[in-house]
Amino acid sequence: MTADERELRELRSAVREFLEAKSPEEAVRKLMESEPRFDTAVWAQAADQLRLPGLAIPEEYGGDGFGLVELGVVLEETGRALLCAPLFSTVVLAAQALLASGDREACARHLPGIAAGRTTAALAVAEDSGSWDPALISARAQPDGDGGWRIGGGKCFVIDGTTADLLLVVARTVAGPSLFAVDRQAPGLAAEPMETLDATRAMARLTLDGVPAVLVGTEGAAGRVMARVLDIASVGLAAEQAGGARRCLEASAEYARTRYQFGRPIGSFQAVKHKCADMLVQVELAEASAREAARLAAEDSPEFPVAAAVAHACCSRAYVFAAAENIQVHGGIGFTWEHPAHLYFRRAKSSQLLFGGPAVYHERLLDRLGI
Amino acid sequence: MADNTQDFAAEARRFLDAHVAKAPDPAAFTWGEGDDSTAYFSSLPPEEDREHVQRAREWQRIRHENGFGWITGPPEYGGRGLTPVHDLVYDAVEAEYDVPDTGVLSVVGLGMIGPTILAHAQPHLKDRWLPAMYRGDAIACQLFSEPGAGSDLASVATRAVREGDEWVLDGQKVWTSVAQHSQIGIALTRTNTDAPKHRGITAFLVPMDAPGVEVRPLRQMTGGADFNEVFLTGVRIPDDHRLGEVDGGWTVALTTLMNERATVGSEGAGPVGAALSPDRLSALMRATWTWDDRALRARLAELLVDAMATGHLNARAGRTLRAGVAPGPERSVSKLMYAQNLTRAAHFVSDVLGPRLIADTGRWGTYAWTELLLATPALRILGGTEEIMKNILAERVLGLPKEPVSTAAKEVRP
Numbered sequence: 001m002t003a004d005e006r007e008l009r010e011l012r013s014a015v016r017e018f019l020e021a022k023s024p025e026e027a028v029r030k031l032m033e034s035e036p037r038f039d040t041a042v043w044a045q046a047a048d049q050l051r052l053p054g055l056a057i058p059e060e061y062g063g064d065g066f067g068l069v070e071l072g073v074v075l076e077e078t079g080r081a082l083l084c085a086p087l088f089s090t091v092v093l094a095a096q097a098l099l100a101s102g103d104r105e106a107c108a109r110h111l112p113g114i115a116a117g118r119t120t121a122a123l124a125v126a127e128d129s130g131s132w133d134p135a136l137i138s139a140r141a142q143p144d145g146d147g148g149w150r151i152g153g154g155k156c157f158v159i160d161g162t163t164a165d166l167l168l169v170v171a172r173t174v175a176g177p178s179l180f181a182v183d184r185q186a187p188g189l190a191a192e193p194m195e196t197l198d199a200t201r202a203m204a205r206l207t208l209d210g211v212p213a214v215l216v217g218t219e220g221a222a223g224r225v226m227a228r229v230l231d232i233a234s235v236g237l238a239a240e241q242a243g244g245a246r247r248c249l250e251a252s253a254e255y256a257r258t259r260y261q262f263g264r265p266i267g268s269f270q271a272v273k274h275k276c277a278d279m280l281v282q283v284e285l286a287e288a289s290a291r292e293a294a295r296l297a298a299e300d301s302p303e304f305p306v307a308a309a310v311a312h313a314c315c316s317r318a319y320v321f322a323a324a325e326n327i328q329v330h331g332g333i334g335f336t337w338e339h340p341a342h343l344y345f346r347r348a349k350s351s352q353l354l355f356g357g358p359a360v361y362h363e364r365l366l367d368r369l370g371i
Numbered sequence: 372m373a374d375n376t377q378d379f380a381a382e383a384r385r386f387l388d389a390h391v392a393k394a395p396d397p398a399a400f401t402w403g404e405g406d407d408s409t410a411y412f413s414s415l416p417p418e419e420d421r422e423h424v425q426r427a428r429e430w431q432r433i434r435h436e437n438g439f440g441w442i443t444g445p446p447e448y449g450g451r452g453l454t455p456v457h458d459l460v461y462d463a464v465e466a467e468y469d470v471p472d473t474g475v476l477s478v479v480g481l482g483m484i485g486p487t488i489l490a491h492a493q494p495h496l497k498d499r500w501l502p503a504m505y506r507g508d509a510i511a512c513q514l515f516s517e518p519g520a521g522s523d524l525a526s527v528a529t530r531a532v533r534e535g536d537e538w539v540l541d542g543q544k545v546w547t548s549v550a551q552h553s554q555i556g557i558a559l560t561r562t563n564t565d566a567p568k569h570r571g572i573t574a575f576l577v578p579m580d581a582p583g584v585e586v587r588p589l590r591q592m593t594g595g596a597d598f599n600e601v602f603l604t605g606v607r608i609p610d611d612h613r614l615g616e617v618d619g620g621w622t623v624a625l626t627t628l629m630n631e632r633a634t635v636g637s638e639g640a641g642p643v644g645a646a647l648s649p650d651r652l653s654a655l656m657r658a659t660w661t662w663d664d665r666a667l668r669a670r671l672a673e674l675l676v677d678a679m680a681t682g683h684l685n686a687r688a689g690r691t692l693r694a695g696v697a698p699g700p701e702r703s704v705s706k707l708m709y710a711q712n713l714t715r716a717a718h719f720v721s722d723v724l725g726p727r728l729i730a731d732t733g734r735w736g737t738y739a740w741t742e743l744l745l746a747t748p749a750l751r752i753l754g755g756t757e758e759i760m761k762n763i764l765a766e767r768v769l770g771l772p773k774e775p776v777s778t779a780a781k782e783v784r785p
Contacts, residue, residue: 256771267769269774270758273762277762280769281764286680289679306679362669371649371653
């Protein structure tokens with residue numbers, strides 16, 4: 001199912017209105033210093049009123065059956081508002097990993113709860129290095145003799161890892177990297193919050209000591225599943241980044257129009273004007289690349305993996321640039337704790353590096369192009 | 372609408388099948404085979420240049436006779452009366468075929484001057500010139516820039532003085548593409564030195580064979596002469612050749628400029644488009660044993676990210692156009708990126724080639740890149756410099772205030 005332009009505009013304004021009411025700056029600041037780092041009541045309202053968690057989950061699993069285009073609109077808005085909520089971890093990473101696994105039984109068991117907003121979930125891939133390269137996974141899973149598995153090892157950078165009800169963990173078996181479902185309450189599982197550059201995105205370190213787990217999909221197939229999840233998650237992240245970058249641009253333009261120095265608005269100085277124009281160029285490219293990649297995903301186009309890699313690189317760069325320049329346009333006030341500019345700078349840098357950073361995504365693009 | 376465009380595409384395909392061969396598959400690029408040109412400017416010797424123009428005219432005539440010469444044009448002037456969508460559909464179909472390059476007719480004349488004549492000229496000029504232009508009989512040029520007025524076009528000093536039913540034009544134009552082949556040009560002239568500079572300009576349609584019009588080729592840094600200087604000395608133009616109101620020429624100029632920026636930013640086919648092809652750039656790295664250079668690979672990736680994101684931006688603008696929304700000032704982003712992408716590609720290639728870019732070893736696909744390298748400074752200037760484009764984005768899209776203008780700058784130069 002795909003929404004038309006008018007429906008997308010309506011979705012955008014409904015989400016924006018909701019976030020202006022429920023996730024204003026003061027709410028973000030309060031949540032980023034609390035544990036858990038999201039407001040369960042607001043998350044429940046996002047599910048009940050806007051059906052956000054189920055938006056991009058197929059109807060057969062209790063969702064509304066939309067795709068990345070519609071989810072992209074939501075993520076642009078949550079990225080813009082720095083919403084503290086388990087949306088990215090649950091809907092973009094975990095739900096997409098379940099879908100990509102092709103395991104219909106696991107989907108039927110977990111996705112309806114996710115779609116309804118009752119279950120939050122996290123995807124645990126990276127370890128100490130932060131890498132998403134399947135070859136660098138050392139957590140191991142072994143059969144427990146009763147058809148189940150037990151996982152040993154550690155995971156890092158697990159978004160919402162301390163709060164998620166369901167953990168999807170990539171661990172190695174004799175057949176290679178495989179995907180497993182682990183219950184929050186499982187014995188042997190410990191999760192501790194990590195201190196994060198971007199306090200609005202909670203991350204955890206997991207310790208798994210013989211934790212009981214259920215295999216999701218085929219043993220040894222997680223490399224392929226992760227490649228697919230990474231393409232989709234890159235585009236989801238790109239939408240968040242494009243939304244955040246647009247917000248930084250708007251803040252800069254607004255300030256440049258109204259802030260007087262040397263007897264004129266600073267935006268009338270060509271140096272400031274061109275800085276803002278450079279931000280606009282980056283933001284326009286970012287939006288186009290994120291939205292086009294989402295469109296190609298919805299069409300199931302063979303061009304999607306390349307477009308996803310382009311969107312990831314383009315939006316990462318655009319957001320870091322816009323967030324950094326936003327501080328410069330604001331001058332000294334932009335460097336204060338009280339001003340929101342640093343929240344965007346932290347989110348931008350953190351997002352850029354989340355899946356490996358420039359050196360990794362450059363090679364990923366060349367790989368997707370067959371170069 | 373979908374059915375309608377599908378029928379139209381099928382019709383275009385039948386027409387093209389009957390007249391031209393299919394183009395070779397662009398994906399089937401093989402290192403060392405075919406033309407290795409990366410030229411943005413043609414720079415052909417005069418004899419070949421004339422043949423090239425002749426082939427362009429001939430192909431435009433065939434296109435026109437079959438109903439594809441002016442797809443969006445009004446039927447009373449020989450157009451087909453269809454939508455911009457049909458135009459895009461035709462372009463997409465034609466791209467699959469090996470057709471003569473008609474840039475000499477289309478980039479300035481059909482892309483910018485045609486729409487301006489249609490919007491601002493009197494009916495008898497439309498009757499006289501529009502069918503001729505779209506049939507390939509007449510080529511048009513843009514007599515805008517002057518030695519003293521580049522991107523600050525409103526500072527034009529070429530004078531037009533009224534004498535009865537005629538105007539007498541005196542001045543010098545520069546950077547005029549295709550003037551040497553043109554039958555007509557649109558000139559911006561100063562008709563009022565007392566008014567603010569944007570309000571004292573009048574536009575005229577100038578027959579290029581009128582007494583007093585002299586075209587001199589201007590050799591540029593690529594070595595070729597794609598531009599011209601045009602001298603207007605006592606050129607007498609009837610008042611009915613005026614476009615728009617007296618002193619209202621700036622409105623006319625804006626019609627042309629909006630079309631220019633949309634045109635320049637959306638280019639992408641031909642040898643210049645090939646310069647940004649992943650296949651060609653990666654083949655170059657293989658051929659030069661720089662394949663595993665990490666720094667160069669990162670730069671190649673960055674280059675491709677920008678080229679592809681610009682492509683996405685243009686594709687989305689195309690779809691917006693199809694939905695009936697006119698292109699806005701944000702199209703300047705494409706113009707800026709187009710120049711930047713090709714500039715960065717040229718410098719990337721020069722770092723891959725090293726000394727092989729400074730002298731010709733005779734090896735395929737190496738020294739040929741100098742053609743692109745030498746064109747890049749022009750790409751950042753033509754159609755408006757980067758500074759002008761950024762001012763447009765900042766002022767018209769972001770609403771930032773204009774630079775305060777001093778009293779001295781308000782005066783029009785003599």
